[in-house]
Amino acid sequence: MSRSTPLRDVHESLGATLTDFAGWLMPLRYGSESAEHNAVRTAAGLFDLSHMGEIFVTGPQAGQALDYALVGHLSALVPGRARYTMIVNERGGVLDDLIVYRLGDEEFMVVANASNYEKVAAELADRAKPYDAAVEDRSDRYALIAVQGPRAQEILATLTDADLPGLKYYAGLPGVVDGRQALIARTGYTGEDGFELFVANEDAVPLWHALTRAGEPYGLRPAGLSSRDTLRLEAGMPLYGNELGPDLTPFDAGLGRVVKFDKPGDFVGRSALEAVKDTPPRRRLVGLVARGRRVPRHGYPVTKDGAVVGEVTSGAPSQTLGKPIAMAYVDTGAGEGLAVDIRGSHEAMDLVELPFYRRNK
């Protein structure tokens, strides 16, 4: 039985196609997913992300506990700022990718993926034991609504007095939105400017309606997980379970920069990651653009001269490029001349640098 977010009835009244995602019944799309994708690129989209997990780490040694538990240097984070980071196992394999917000000197919020947050909360609690810090999974209390797109700031500004222009990318501040307490964060997973609003469950429905009304003159439309996936793929952002997993290190995924070896003290996975950090990985994550119109998809083999040299991790038709695109792990040194085996037909692919799409700032 899938779990529902506080916004399920709203999604149904909007005619959403609902789908099970990581045990949650979530909107896949409301109408045309291409139109939702384009709305986020050109105006704004409204997303229900309440399936994400919110884990609070508090106490005098909360920062040190996170330094030990995660690969990042979280004790160095300034209150009000956020970091993209990861939790790995002893072998350096990725258990989840995370955004950590420092809300105060002794208070952090760890945002984890829906499929992983229970595991992450348990790992954090275990790893924090030697420290004067408390770990509490508050995922069941919070809803998360995102407004993403070039018009996001104008829309949100009609509902809050918070200093949005002063809020930097990867920063978050407590504020009042439409009369409701919210953590307003300038983060997202679409490649556009935008905000993520963490609110109490009971405030989710009225906030959604307020944002819908405020966004109407700006072309805001509700957007489902289908467009969220194509947006993040164009932006070259990894998805746990596709580009990231327990058998891959952050270095395999080309994200070794999140591992902070120069922070003080030991951390889980340090020795395993130090052993591989200067070793070129066997495969690296690359971008592929199809020359034809057939779509490379998750799990399809990447080939060169008929031999398998890799595997597609995510693929979709790209609205922005007008061609199918994919991320894939490909043998280092495979070079150009790649194809993807699309149900028996080897379709030519061009190798490109990630991301596929970068917004004009």
Next chain:
Amino acid sequence: MSDIPDELSYTKEHEWIAGLDEAITVTIGVTAYAAEALGDVVFVQLPDAGATVAAGDSVGEVESTKSVSEIYSPVGGEIVEVNQAVVDDPSLVNNDPYGEGWMFRVRVEGDPEDLLSAEEYTALTSGES
């Protein structure tokens, strides 16, 4: 509830067949129900005109943002025409599944696969939704 016109016949694979009663050449496409379930169609691959098919043969593919499905011929015979417009503009499948989004025409030989009436197809799709 998706549109399911009375005058058409249907298959369990969510295709429609027009013209079965009047002529030996029938027109085939996918239903509105299938188009909605697929989402935005981005690619359609159709058989070559002139090809001979048996009832139940896979003759092409429909790809949407999230998925790919095969197209089956519900009747055996010769493919006499394919809709190049839907190949060039796959969104016709979403916008007009029973009209401009038609896929191919077959000159029928032999008996079709088990076909469903509009009423039976309505029952099938309401059971799935």
